[in-house]
């Protein structure tokens with residue numbers, strides 16, 4: 001198949017999932033064309049079946065905001081025609097579903113019919129999408145997509161509650177390429193921690209929704225009682241206040257801010273406990289990646305996280321902001337080697353039920369069905 005993928009290229013989970021899917025399908029022999037405003041971080045540039053098309057906008061002084069959706073729709077039209085694409089898969093409704101709809105209408109005008117699948121990821125519905133400034137356009141694009149998928153049952157429900165949805169929404173959960181995740185404890189752990197220290201890890205784009213201050217607060221409570229260090233992976237608007245809080249709390253030397261890194265797998269591979277205290281999380285791809293690395297997760301009980309983490313089995317789910325309970329959960333793992341081993345084993349087993357091999361097959365079947373119905 002010749003597949004077009006449209007995604008945000010940044011460190012957000014939707015871009016990660018879109019590019020991992022592209023990398024995997026390319027290996028299976030499908031031709032992938034990724035369209036975005038810059039090269040997605042995890043896209044494999046060395047595979048012959050992977051092509052990248054940058055949407056470039058020449059800044060023009062008349063425009064207060066550069067019209068990205070128009071440029072994107074035009075890039076989709078050109079790529080579909082030139083590369084003879086069979087199907088389009090757009091990740092994150094804003095502005096991708098809207099631009100894809102426009103592109104398909106322009107193509108239809110030239111007698112070219114191409115189906116497009118919209119995959120909803122979370123904040124495109126729960127935060128930004130429901131904003132009245134975008135809602136009518138998001139609603140329209142969902143209802144005019146050839147097919148709509150959501151990454152969790154929770155997100156499907158939120159979408160149906162918040163929008164007047166006419167389409168069926170199929171849940172195809174996020175997945176993880178299990179091969180890349182494993183324990184790398186022996187060789188790399190020593191660079192970050194002493195033998196007697198527990199390594200905590202948090203990975204995100206440090207947006208307010210991630211509640212990174214709670215990560216620091218949980219860690220402080222644990223650090224007061226047990227030797228530990230915290231690795232903060234990623235970057236974003238709340239990084240400064242998180243750094244300040246760790247200085248104010250006197251744990252600056254125990255919190256390592258790594259910034260954006262390509263090698264999330266190694267970071268997870270040396271970690272013992274993953275913290276994700278978000279205020280909303282449609283799925284929590286970073287939690288799944290941690291679990292694939294055998295790392296138990298302590299998270300808030302929101303959105304789709306309960307579809308990923310089993311409370312008291314491979315992690316803990318607590319109320320939003322309940323840093324006290326989260327710290328107690330962590331201490332219970334640190335203080336019982338047996339519990340830590342069981343949780344870690346169960347985390348990996350749960351991650352195996354989200355294997356990329358099986359879940360990507362569901363997308364392929366969907367693409368084929370839509371192509372056949374064209």
Ligand code: GMT
Pocket residue numbers: 011012013014015017092120121122123151174205207209278280281282283284285286
């Ligand atoms: O969570 C983010 O800040 C990024 C965002 C994205 O779209 O890039 O993540 C959303 O999509 C991920 C992939 O499907 C999900 O795993 C995340 O849970 C979801 N984030 C939220 O719902 C807050």
